[in-house]
Amino acid sequence: MADFQENLNKYADLAVRVGANVQKGQILVVNAPVQSAEFVRMITEKAYNAGASEVRVNWNDEKITRLKYEHAADEVFSESPKWYAGEMTELVEKGAAILHVLAENPDLLKGIKQERIVANQKARGQAMTKYRAYQQADKFSWCLIAVPSPEWADKVFPDAPQEERVQMLWDAIFHTVRVDQDNPVEAWTNHLETLDHKSKVLNEKKYKKLHYIAPGTDLTIELPEGHIWAGGESFNEKGHSFVANMPTEEVFTAPLKTGVNGYVSSTKPLSYGGNIIDRFTISFENGRIVDVKAEEGQKVLEHLVEMDEGSHYLGEVALVPHQSPISDSNILYFNTLFDENASNHLAIGSAYAFCLEGGKEMTQEQLTDHGLNTSVTHVDFMIGSSEMDIFGVMADGTEEPVFKKGNWAF
């Protein structure tokens, strides 16, 4: 247990110093489940040590969320969370950093009427429009990390003895976020440099299109003029670095909204809104999703695509080699924060403004004019495998391999 406490301590350190990178005089907002109280107290103390002016915690509890979805009145789900949205928007306008501590049960909302889930996501998505625009322009620092819950651990390690599952998930998380290394902060510095290097190479290439070939996948994605590949470290409007996802293994950019054609098949289950969508294929014509077929979660996937106009288009193209720490662990997390960092992936929904030259300073209209998608949602799904080849198409039409058999070709 001494080791565990030490790892927990290092993890909290990493979240505060590298993830959110809390500055002197800055507010830190933590969104966290009640069962992670001990860890959140650690984070709070470290944030004050780093000079935070205030640490606020928005607690949540999945059991109470589940009871709400089961029993609350229909109209509750379409109500705007206007007070929460107003407060969060004001806080980030004041320069607050946001740390999300996730511990999601992938099956939380299994069996719940889809209408309730969709209504809630829409209402929330609309209320958070301004906040999301700030987030997608890197206005403020934010970071997603995860901690185990018993339900999540059951899903990830169903064959392990019950009493060992949570600790196994802790160990797996500690490994993916490099907390099991001697100096995690230094390990992250090196890792972020590696991702930065990959982004630079791709940014010099200025591919016109990417062409994906794999079993069940033949997809061409056009990239907008002035697209920027990003990865690892981000910088908020004040120039302070942060790491939005821990772990992160991806480099990513924005696709041209209307430039996606062909079909693509998932390679990992997608945990979305408390439900699983698995073994699915999505077809595109001129960017728009024209067909979806899922062996599991067909209705959930249909509802996701029907969320709004923008949820019919892609907003992110991300590259992750098949040989990478999370992928090598062969653990299926049923949580996108981990699974997307084990696999090439795409996202349905809004694009990041910082993935376009000058994008951070553009209005939503200007971003649209430059071919970036906008939506109330942004949902990543995994498509990478050891059988995936990706070709980069240059402006002059010549092609070169970017990924071969799931890994970087250069």
Place this chain on the structure above:
Amino acid sequence: MADFQENLNKYADLAVRVGANVQKGQILVVNAPVQSAEFVRMITEKAYNAGASEVRVNWNDEKITRLKYEHAADEVFSESPKWYAGEMTELVEKGAAILHVLAENPDLLKGIKQERIVANQKARGQAMTKYRAYQQADKFSWCLIAVPSPEWADKVFPDAPQEERVQMLWDAIFHTVRVDQDNPVEAWTNHLETLDHKSKVLNEKKYKKLHYIAPGTDLTIELPEGHIWAGGESFNEKGHSFVANMPTEEVFTAPLKTGVNGYVSSTKPLSYGGNIIDRFTISFENGRIVDVKAEEGQKVLEHLVEMDEGSHYLGEVALVPHQSPISDSNILYFNTLFDENASNHLAIGSAYAFCLEGGKEMTQEQLTDHGLNTSVTHVDFMIGSSEMDIFGVMADGTEEPVFKKGNWAF
């Protein structure tokens, strides 16, 4: 443990059915500490079973509160909690019931700069002005209940073995709220009738003044014309009953703001804003507090009185016999919810509008014109003992005993 779970279940039932008395289609808001999650989930389920349209929980954590008071920037404490206040006010305007689950460490803010505590109480008090006015006019249903925390149990049972203290506090709480009886809901029905009877007797008396005599106490409190004694059950604007405090043993009314003269001494420590005030005497002239002397917590008491203009006057006069269930247990709870129900008490600060004939429909100005005090605060303090006599003075100047040696004279 089977017994404990059963008692917990009965307690949750009581809070939902008698305390907040949740109605079909009503929102329930629960304010609760994160460590009471299991109990809050029980309450949530029962509230939905009673037909609640939604259950919302505002979680808190004392350890994070303490870290804030130790480390946050000065200006944080005088910031208005405007989003919280706005949301809560809107919720009660929509008819929500509010359930507060308390688990306060009486020494939570020991050693913290008083300026921070006072600034925070003022900012909160001001932001909640409208909400408080609704509360004091019985517009909405609300209920305070308590659950143990280890720190609180340590304070109440310092001589018991460490590992037994929390369970001892649970048992004590279960006893005071009649959960250890076969049918707690029925026991409450009988108890509320008893309190109602006492109120009726006092309401027929229409005393002009009460005169308190005890060691360290010689105090005359004038009562306003049309004052109403209340106790036990309350009724919200829709006519639904609720019990604002569980336990409750008191009958109470509003004093005439300018009609208090003499001095009164405390008989139990007062846990206020995370600090203890003990062995104190307060002197009044024409209602106004002109002197305070405390052997412990002098500065805390001074700051309480200096909060605003109204905190220089009384807002509540409450009668509790010395022989009563909580008092008989001889347990000092260091928590006003319990200690005030073991003792005659008074409150510094705002008066309840429903303690005046027609008061529920009056504006704050009209209430003031009728002699009721208003303030951002309302803090009860205990003055009863086995040595206290109270005389009721009639309109014609004749006197009769109301309390003799700490107990009802009639």
